[in-house]
Amino acid sequence: MSSTSQLRNVDPEDEAQLLDTIDRWVAKEVKPIAKEYDHADRYPAETVEQMKELGLFGSTISQEYGGLGLPAGTYAKIVMRISRDWMAVTGIFNSHLMLALAIEKFGTADQKKQWLPKLATGEVRGGLALTEPDAGTDLQGIRTVAKRDGEGYVINGSKTWISNSIEGNCVALLVKTDPEVQPRHKGMSMFIAPKKEGVRVGRKLEKLGYKSIDSGELVYEDYRVGKDHLIGGVEGQGFYQATGGLELGRINVAARGVGVAEGALQLATEYSQVRKTFGKPICEHQAIQLKLGEMATRARAARLLTLDAAAAFDRGERCDLEAGMAKYFASEAALENSIESLRIHGGYGYSKEFDIERLYRDAPLMCIGEGTNEMQRMIIAKQWIKRNPVS
Helix, strand or coil: CCHHHCCCCCCHHHHHHHHHHHHHHHHHHHHHHHHHHHHHCCCCHHHHHHHHHHCHHHCCCCHHHCCCCCCHHHHHHHHHHHHCCCCHHHHHHHHHHHHHHHHHHHCCHHHHHHHHHHHHHCCCCEEEECCECCECCCHHHCCCEEEEECCEEEEEEEEEEEECCCCCCEEEEEEECCCCCCCHHHHEEEEEEECCCCEEEEEECCCCCCCCCCEEEEEEEEEEEEHHHEHHHCCCCHHHHHHHCHHHHHHHHHHHHHHHHHHHHHHHHHHHHHCEECCEEHHHCHHHHHHHHHHHHHHHHHHHHHHHHHHHHHCCCCCHHHHHHHHHHHHHHHHHHHHHHHHHHHHHHHCCCCCHHHHHHHHHHHHHCCCCHHHHHHHHHHHHHHHCCCC
16 A cells, blocks of 8 residues: 555544534435435436535545545545435445545556546546456456557457446546466556547446446447556556455445444434334334344444444555455445334335335445455455464
């Protein structure tokens, strides 16, 4: 990790003021439109402009490039607070920040100077283009190829499930520059790929939840890009550059999980105090108390695991174990809490008039995105063994 990403600190009072600003913005601008925009699967263009003004597109970009330079811990808290009411909008700036992280962490000095200030303001917005129709968790299975052509490259291939692919204008594009080399990861490179001639936006993908953020396909047909767009300026580093941002990405997904778990708990807590059966609020029934007790504990544990992972990231330590634990537990907590909250709501939980049905649809994504939870458990186990060898 570059020195620009290590040991960032924020004054507790400054953090509190920032989070208070986020709370007021969510209450005034985000929560009131979440249901309408989610049901219509409408892109929240005005919300994006507000996020630019708040500096969210530069949250983790260093201040020297015009970003806020926030530590992962503060960034995670922001994501948690927004996700309580509408998780989808956090994906608009999280995927964007993964693009920025790839450039800041691995890019050349010229690439950082050229791209990071524009990414910090949101003038340039985008994400990571890794996944292909036949390559998701197995990134080494990608088929998009970049061939040398004079002083640049010609790229052909397709990507799918790319966040910000429709509304954004730039991605970090993972390709094969040497499809024959073994092991396969040595033949992978990553490019800064702005939208221009040679790239075509495919269909918008319809989703169960996570609405309003554009998830689409990108098709590259004789797409030409200069050598100065090769991140780091050296071929064969793409696999490490792609996976190098996954720790922060998994902390983000964990933070989303915390937000959904806490949001589901809050909705269940409020509803259980106003809904009455057999002459008393349902929160006084033991069956409901058992559910609320488990939900509260899961949400709290998920928050602590996520902040623990963020603290390790901010110290500049390798934290795939901590990030994997946080992502796995928090995403499962979101799924379980959303189901339990829906059941506490009874028939109303199945109605589109109540917000819990949105959280219920959003929650499963976190168990899949940024590496499936099955993969997370394998990573956790391998790192746990490595850290605890037999003496």
